[in-house]
Amino acid sequence: MANSQAIEQMVSEISNDLTSGAAELALRSINIFRAVLDEAGLELTETREELAKTARMLLKAHPAMAPIINLSSNLLFEADAAGSTEELQKRCDQALTAFEQQLCNNASRIADYVHDLIPFGTTVFAYSFSSTVISSLMAARSRKSFRVVCTEARPSMEGRKLSKVLADSGIEVVHTFDNAMGLILPSCRVAFMGADCLARPGLVNKIGSWLLALACRELNIRLYALAGTEKFVPDEILFSFEDHERPGKEVWEGAPAGVTVVNRQFDLIPFSWLSGLVTEKGILFEKEIEKHIEESSIRMHPALEAAASVH
Amino acid sequence: MANSQAIEQMVSEISNDLTSGAAELALRSINIFRAVLDEAGLELTETREELAKTARMLLKAHPAMAPIINLSSNLLFEADAAGSTEELQKRCDQALTAFEQQLCNNASRIADYVHDLIPFGTTVFAYSFSSTVISSLMAARSRKSFRVVCTEARPSMEGRKLSKVLADSGIEVVHTFDNAMGLILPSCRVAFMGADCLARPGLVNKIGSWLLALACRELNIRLYALAGTEKFVPDEILFSFEDHERPGKEVWEGAPAGVTVVNRQFDLIPFSWLSGLVTEKGILFEKEIEKHIEESSIRMHPALEAAASVH
Numbered sequence: 001m002a003n004s005q006a007i008e009q010m011v012s013e014i015s016n017d018l019t020s021g022a023a024e025l026a027l028r029s030i031n032i033f034r035a036v037l038d039e040a041g042l043e044l045t046e047t048r049e050e051l052a053k054t055a056r057m058l059l060k061a062h063p064a065m066a067p068i069i070n071l072s073s074n075l076l077f078e079a080d081a082a083g084s085t086e087e088l089q090k091r092c093d094q095a096l097t098a099f100e101q102q103l104c105n106n107a108s109r110i111a112d113y114v115h116d117l118i119p120f121g122t123t124v125f126a127y128s129f130s131s132t133v134i135s136s137l138m139a140a141r142s143r144k145s146f147r148v149v150c151t152e153a154r155p156s157m158e159g160r161k162l163s164k165v166l167a168d169s170g171i172e173v174v175h176t177f178d179n180a181m182g183l184i185l186p187s188c189r190v191a192f193m194g195a196d197c198l199a200r201p202g203l204v205n206k207i208g209s210w211l212l213a214l215a216c217r218e219l220n221i222r223l224y225a226l227a228g229t230e231k232f233v234p235d236e237i238l239f240s241f242e243d244h245e246r247p248g249k250e251v252w253e254g255a256p257a258g259v260t261v262v263n264r265q266f267d268l269i270p271f272s273w274l275s276g277l278v279t280e281k282g283i284l285f286e287k288e289i290e291k292h293i294e295e296s297s298i299r300m301h302p303a304l305e306a307a308a309s310v311h
Numbered sequence: 312m313a314n315s316q317a318i319e320q321m322v323s324e325i326s327n328d329l330t331s332g333a334a335e336l337a338l339r340s341i342n343i344f345r346a347v348l349d350e351a352g353l354e355l356t357e358t359r360e361e362l363a364k365t366a367r368m369l370l371k372a373h374p375a376m377a378p379i380i381n382l383s384s385n386l387l388f389e390a391d392a393a394g395s396t397e398e399l400q401k402r403c404d405q406a407l408t409a410f411e412q413q414l415c416n417n418a419s420r421i422a423d424y425v426h427d428l429i430p431f432g433t434t435v436f437a438y439s440f441s442s443t444v445i446s447s448l449m450a451a452r453s454r455k456s457f458r459v460v461c462t463e464a465r466p467s468m469e470g471r472k473l474s475k476v477l478a479d480s481g482i483e484v485v486h487t488f489d490n491a492m493g494l495i496l497p498s499c500r501v502a503f504m505g506a507d508c509l510a511r512p513g514l515v516n517k518i519g520s521w522l523l524a525l526a527c528r529e530l531n532i533r534l535y536a537l538a539g540t541e542k543f544v545p546d547e548i549l550f551s552f553e554d555h556e557r558p559g560k561e562v563w564e565g566a567p568a569g570v571t572v573v574n575r576q577f578d579l580i581p582f583s584w585l586s587g588l589v590t591e592k593g594i595l596f597e598k599e600i601e602k603h604i605e606e607s608s609i610r611m612h613p614a615l616e617a618a619a620s621v622h
Contacts, residue, residue: 152465152562152563153490154463154465154488154489154490155488160563160566163566163567163570164567164570167567167568167569167570168567168569170569171569172569172571173569173570173571174570174571174572174573175562175563175566175570175571175572175573176562176572176573176574176575177465177466177489177518177562177574178465178488178489178490179464179465179489179518179519179522180518180519180573180575181522182518182519182521182522182525182578183518183521183575183578184573184575207488207490207491207493207494208490208491208493210493210494211490211492211493211522211525211526214493214522214525214526214529215522215525218525251463251486251487251488252463252471252486255471255474255486256474256475256478256479257478258478258479258481258482258483258484259474259475259478259484259485259486260483260484260485260486261485261486261487262485262486262487262491262495263487263488264487264491264494264495267493267494
């Protein structure tokens with residue numbers, strides 16, 4: 001297929017992007033699935049297989065991205081349910097559009113809740129690079145004045161990207177390194193972070209989030225995680241996220257002999273450590289999160305099970 | 312004076328050294344004071360002035376180095392007490408030699424205590440770059456097997472220097488970034504750090520030490536600070552240490568407009584958060600530290616008061 005190489009190229013670009021948030025990568029994944037569906041002349045089974053193959057490539061590129069898992073699962077279930085190529089096209093197109101709209105609507109609803117959590121004229125802390133956090137802070141900034149403290153978020157330094165994006169949008173930014181959290185947090189009234197995925201045991205997010213949550217608890221600073229419910233995944237996936245590791249050379253290129261470099265990606269934080277989980281359904285506390293999980297059917301398409309495990 | 316430029320050069324080298332520990336820099340300061348004393352043909356008052364000038368340069372180069380403050384104070388008090396150039400030379404030489412011996416003896420006694428704190432075959436955590444920590448780990452390694460986890464210690468990355476030194480001496484080293492403390496600490500049985508200075512309010516050390524201490528407390532990991540009693544300073548000095556700041560460009564060269572980069576250097580940790588302070592006098596707990604401070608005369612020479620304040 002002529003399109004196949006272009007799709008692999010698009011996936012590879014996503015794979016090399018270590019600084020974008022999950023929602024941003026999910027939007028780009030939607031475009032990749034659209035490109036697959038645009039391939040002309042495929043049979044029903046072939047299309048299903050191409051979609052599953054693409055989904056597995058995306059999950060391999062970013063094993064720990066809940067919206068990509070849920071988007072891919074939704075899509076593959078829709079493809080299974082279709083009786084003809086035409087029906088598949090229609091069902092999949094609707095699923096992609098619905099997911100896209102859900103992502104945008106969720107971000108906008110979350111932003112409304114976040115606005116009320118920021119006292120006028122105060123300093124807030126924001127960790128790592130989450131498009132949900134960014135869109136919320138930008139929306140709040142259009143209505144009130146506050147400044148934001150960011151840290152680097154080693155090793156990928158996506159905190160620098162966050163600082164630049166916020167500063168470019170006219171928000172006053174104070175930037176420091178991650179170790180300095182203990183010194184800088186006392187000047188902040190509230191802290192925000194995104195989430196890579198959510199399940200019964202808690203929230204998985206960029207490494208360093210555990211230290212942030214611990215420090216906020218110690219210093220009595222309210223900490224909110226901002227995440228649409230598209231971030232909920234089956235429990236077993238959450239644990240495989242937590243163990244996700246990347247090459248040591250991304251931390252220390254040319255480390256000397258005798259030094260093993262560890263590059264783990266994610267921390268797990270219990271919901272009880274948060275002041276709340278800000279979702280499109282409102283600010284949820286520990287008990288409400290449990291209730292949400294019980295009431296939702298969080299399931300993964302069987303074709304993705306092996307790919308979603310990072311081991 | 313022909314020597315004067317050479318001395319300024321030596322001080323400037325110390326000033327640019329952001330990764331050496333306090334004890335190491337104190338030993339180099341001793342050599343600088345010896346060079347001052349070697350200057351031929353100076354009167355008594357001139358020598359005193361030269362010593363005070365050099366001490367102030369050293370304190371300006373590294374405002375937050377307790378052994379340099381105490382070394383300089385001792386030396387200036389001895390110079391004051393001398394009635395002739397010959398007596399000054401003799402008294403100062405003795406003071407420098409005594410301080411040098413004290414530094415070496417203290418490190419060796421601390422190493423003996425540390426050896427007993429490391430269970431055979433376990434993993435220990437070491438933070439930042441402290442020559443006391445390094446000499447203790449090396450001495451322990453000659454008698455038992457263990458491995459060491461180090462983190463980068465942003466922004467100066469002296470954790471890399473620590474990793475290399477330990478690995479070169481045959482210790483198995485695991486290295487990661489500072490944010491990953493929460494994930495890596497549970498694999499460690501005990502944690503060690505140095506100290507830049509000590510006084511009634513607690514211990515001042517490389518930024519990140521507060522997060523380390525908090526994480527150790529949360530995870531029930533014993534944390535010891537290793538420091539000879541030459542690290543005790545008057546309380547008011549401790550607070551000026553804590554506020555010490557360096558240029559933001561050392562954290563982020565070329566940060567975008569609208570982003571203020573903060574580069575604070577030190578954390579303050581209460582003694583109650585430590586499992587113990589390992590000194591040449593034994594492992595001291597909170598109450599014993601208080602007693603030590605009450606019983607010692609920790610005083611600073613008046614000629615240094617302005618220089619030791621970092622504001």
